[in-house]
Amino acid sequence: MSDDSWDDWADGWDDDPVARSYSRAAYASLLADLGRRGIELAGARVLDFGCGTGLLTEQLVDEAASVHAVDLSPRMLAVLDGKRDSLGWANVYSSLTVPSGGEVWDLIVCSSVCSFLDDYPAVARELASRLDAGGLFIQWDWEATPGDAEPHGLTRDDVRDALAGAGLTDVEVRTAFSVVEGEQRMEPLMGSGVRS
Numbered sequence: 001m002s003d004d005s006w007d008d009w010a011d012g013w014d015d016d017p018v019a020r021s022y023s024r025a026a027y028a029s030l031l032a033d034l035g036r037r038g039i040e041l042a043g044a045r046v047l048d049f050g051c052g053t054g055l056l057t058e059q060l061v062d063e064a065a066s067v068h069a070v071d072l073s074p075r076m077l078a079v080l081d082g083k084r085d086s087l088g089w090a091n092v093y094s095s096l097t098v099p100s101g102g103e104v105w106d107l108i109v110c111s112s113v114c115s116f117l118d119d120y121p122a123v124a125r126e127l128a129s130r131l132d133a134g135g136l137f138i139q140w141d142w143e144a145t146p147g148d149a150e151p152h153g154l155t156r157d158d159v160r161d162a163l164a165g166a167g168l169t170d171v172e173v174r175t176a177f178s179v180v181e182g183e184q185r186m187e188p189l190m191g192s193g194v195r196s
């Protein structure tokens, strides 16, 4: 997928039941991971990297202190900004790239974006370096099956290696959820790790 083609998906993204079910299930699996690790969402400073139209942001906004939503697609961000303005999300900020100031986050979420990055391990390193001590990095991606004619997604080893290589500790990689929506069964990987 080329960088600018995500713009073409922006208008219909929120009407896609698959995208909505995926993000609801991702949020539930995030809460479960936070609970297992004893990390609070309440009051957290969150970076939603590859936020799209904000399907995950909209579930985080009430509990988090702030959500900074980043996406390279201006049209995806325009949909998110429209929801922020109409719903009065005063604690949501958005930008096309990760802010280059000294901001740090308590939680970085990457929902269905890492497998599309040109250099996923490098981006994981960069993002992990922007976590505050004790902060959590968490991602969801389709699981690639080694040997597939057209590999799609990431393998468990890809995720484990990238997160460990980013200096994260307590790295866990598991099936995030199993949800059926229409004809599609969704069983993506979830990878997470903590900045010590």
Ligand SMILES: C[S@@+](CC[C@H](N)C(=O)[O-])C[C@H]1O[C@@H](n2cnc3c(N)ncnc32)[C@H](O)[C@@H]1O
Pocket (backbone or CB within 6 Å): 006, 019, 023, 049, 050, 051, 052, 053, 054, 055, 056, 070, 071, 072, 073, 076, 110, 111, 112, 113, 116, 117
């Ligand atoms: C499959 S969509 C997921 C959107 C959203 N996270 C969701 O779950 O609904 C992938 C998103 O990642 C964004 N993306 C891809 N490469 C990116 C990059 N290098 N930096 C920021 N966003 C990126 C795309 O523009 C797109 O909105």
